Amino acid sequence: MTELSVSALRGSRNGSLTVVISGELDTATVPRFAALTAGYAEARIRRLVMDVSGLAFADVAGLRALDAFRAQARQRGITVVMCGVSRQLGRLMAICGPGNPGNPGNPRSPRLPVPVA
Numbered sequence: 001m002t003e004l005s006v007s008a009l010r011g012s013r014n015g016s017l018t019v020v021i022s023g024e025l026d027t028a029t030v031p032r033f034a035a036l037t038a039g040y041a042e043a044r045i046r047r048l049v050m051d052v053s054g055l056a057f058a059d060v061a062g063l064r065a066l067d068a069f070r071a072q073a074r075q076r077g078i079t080v081v082m083c084g085v086s087r088q089l090g091r092l093m094a095i096c097g098p099g100n101p102g103n104p105g106n107p108r109s110p111r112l113p114v115p116v117a
Contacts, residue, residue: 002056004029006036016047022054025062033065041073048073053084063092 004023011017019040025033041048050070058066070080085093 003030004034004036006033008040009073011047014047015045017045018049018051020051021066022053022056024057025055025065027061028055030061033062033069037069041069041078042111043077045078047052047066047079047081049074050080050082051084052086052089055086055089056082058089058092060092060096063089063096084095 002023004025005021007020008016009020017040019037021033023029048070050066052066066082070082073080
């Protein structure tokens with residue numbers, strides 16, 4: 001298991017902030033991610049860059065945490081850019097990301113039959 005690490009680098013111009021996320025973002029580390037990123041989306045910035053190139057693993061809980069972080073920034077009018085997306089994370093986002101049919105929170109998500117006992 002690779003420990004989760006989050007660091008922030010303020011850009012010298014345009015009011016930007018780069019948040020570098022590395023390690024594993026999963027059910028066990030989501031609370032730490034939330035604690036480490038608290039306040040970043042509230043900073044006086046216009047652009048937030050999420051660098052996930054060092055993210056070794058993410059599960060659905062980790063993806064939801066990334067989405068919540070992005071949504072929080074967007075609600076404050078901050079432009080959000082994600083860079084360094086691995087093949088694994090990109091595939092998870094394509095399947096389970098917001099607006100995609102595989103996302104259980106999406107009303108267009110296919111409903112699986114419920115077994116009747």
